[in-house]
Amino acid sequence: MKDQEEWTEIITPDRKFFSLKLKDVFDYWDLILLFVRRDFVAFYKQTILGPAWYLLQPLIQTAIYAVMFGNILSISEETGVPSLLFYLSGTVTWWYFAQSVTKTSNTFTANAHIFGKVYFPRLTVPFSILISNLIGFGIQFTLFIAIYIGYVSLTDLDYTFSLSGLWFIPLLVLTMALLGLGIGLIVSSLTTKYKDFQQFIGFGVQLLMFASPVIMPVSIAESKAGEWGKVLTTVLEYNPMTSVIEGFRAIFFSGYKFDTSNITYSLTVAIVLFTFGVLLFKKTEQNFMDTV
């Protein structure tokens, strides 16, 4: 017994499921920041437009949606919000979620060459992705605010902006961060052995977007009659991203109300997925090099 206390570390085969050692991760805070920097720099190296891509990416996406769904299918007409603002609000929030999921989901496979040579807490990689995506989101959200202010001051947009609504933003960001990270962690753990999951996640994220209010608000889905309308409403109801996107819109646009019970639901799902994801990830990290 006395003997045991002398060792700084004991390497054993089966780690306890709940031994998270999160402190280790924060001991490597410097590394997390360096990863963030690396990803940020690598993102725009050898591009002509550089960091401007952070702004162009959602703008182009929004333009596509606005033309496709707003003008041709005239979905957003009934929302009372200019289609540019409507789709931008959806795209920006969805971008964050989708990026978190897809980037986190190949943590093990993409970093196998580093993980195979050196040990450091593997969770540093997903956390760095979380942070670099937050920076990206910050930039894109600022773009949204700028365009919003432009609309408010130049047109007679019916807006309900209130300062108190701003307090909900951190909560919404937290929900979406935990959701993206949680799903990403689960998928990354599964892909170490079966790479099929990496294929699924591409389609999955896309499919989930159509089942979220990025393109059409919940109110419109409800008004669509028929069996598919019903299915869509149910999916929307259970999609934890629904309340996040609707929540953002509620802060800036009239005609949306901020539903705290939906947010609570989303946050709960996010926390559950995140916790499960972290546990699974920790479980996987010890031996994944043998299978990846």
Next chain:
Amino acid sequence: MGDIAIKVEGLYKQYRLGVIGADTLKDDLKLAFAKLRGKSLADVYNIEGNDRMVGDSEYVWALQDVNFEVKKGEILGVIGKNGAGKSTLLKILSKVTGPTKGQIKVNGRIASLLEVGTGFHPELTGRENVFLNGAILGMKKHEIKSKLDEIVDFSGIGKYLDTPVKRYSSGMMVRLGFSVAAHLEPEILIVDEVLAVGDAEFQKRCIGKMNDVSKNQGRTVLFVSHNMASVMELCDRGLLMQHGTVHSTGKVRDIIPAYLNVFRAEKTTSDLHTIETRNGNGFIKFHKIQIVDKNNSNIDFALSGQKIKFKVTMKVHKPMDYKQIHLSLRLVDSNDVTLFHLSNSIANGKEDSISATTDEFDVFFEIVKLPLNSGKYNFHLFCSDLQNVFDEVNFAGELNVEGGNFYKSGKLPPASTSSFLVDYKVNL
């Protein structure tokens, strides 16, 4: 207990052979089910059995019941053939992968160098990569900052520091990577043959640095290498691995002969009579070739400076009195450039004769002190008398040479620049 840095107890590691696909999913489910019923992992895999293969299963034991201790401040050289389990052991020690059974107790911070420059990003500059690589290896930002000048100095990349590393030569990358690693300050350092890279001068500096790290700073080093010369020079103690188990441990000078014995047990005879492409009338033919040491036991490879013999068995297919038989062995490098020529007529000044009653005889080409650096060499065999060529076999065999203690100093010039070793003295 306090003076032990690493204690490995009953360590096992299992790998699955073959491809991962739908079949492995079935196995996984079986395993998960067994676990659910409360069986331990060790019960599910059959841990008994001495062979690395367990029955006809697709699992293989890379390590089996490995036990050893490393004292603080010691440099332990881990040696063994390819596939003996050295790398697996290092991977488990550096926590890259986990053991299947058993445990390792560690006293002190471990840093492992299975590769240099891990995590270098080509788009980032040398300076940025020093920070990134340092952080990956476990250094804090302020630590790296305070050592940046030393690191840059040691690597000798100086003015290229603010250039993206994708513009570096591979040698520069290695030097920068090693410099970062060399300035880590762990209590235990695990090094895997990284010294095999870089030029001679840099290798020397690396060895010097490792010596300094352990002897002057009292750190523990685990060093894995195939290069006997550097193991002999650096390490106090050796650990010989064979088939995933510890064969023996002890002083390096005792372990290295054991290492060579491991090879001796394997096949080294090669048949020459089956070779089809040969010249000559075939009156006398090369039948068999063996490379043996001074005790006439077969060796798989030779050490620089060792006494070795090529034992050639000849068969007489047309018995008669042969006078003036000339036999020669020509040793060539990997580009088929002749390095030296051994022949009875030159060494003895005359040809040999064979009586009509002989149907088989052995010829020994003996090299008293093998003057070759580590590498792979081939040899050609030739037999004739003054009129006829009896037999000629090109590429009759391969001679593998490992760096040995030719100069009794534990050092050798790099094989890339000097394949010959000359017995010489330098006096001041």
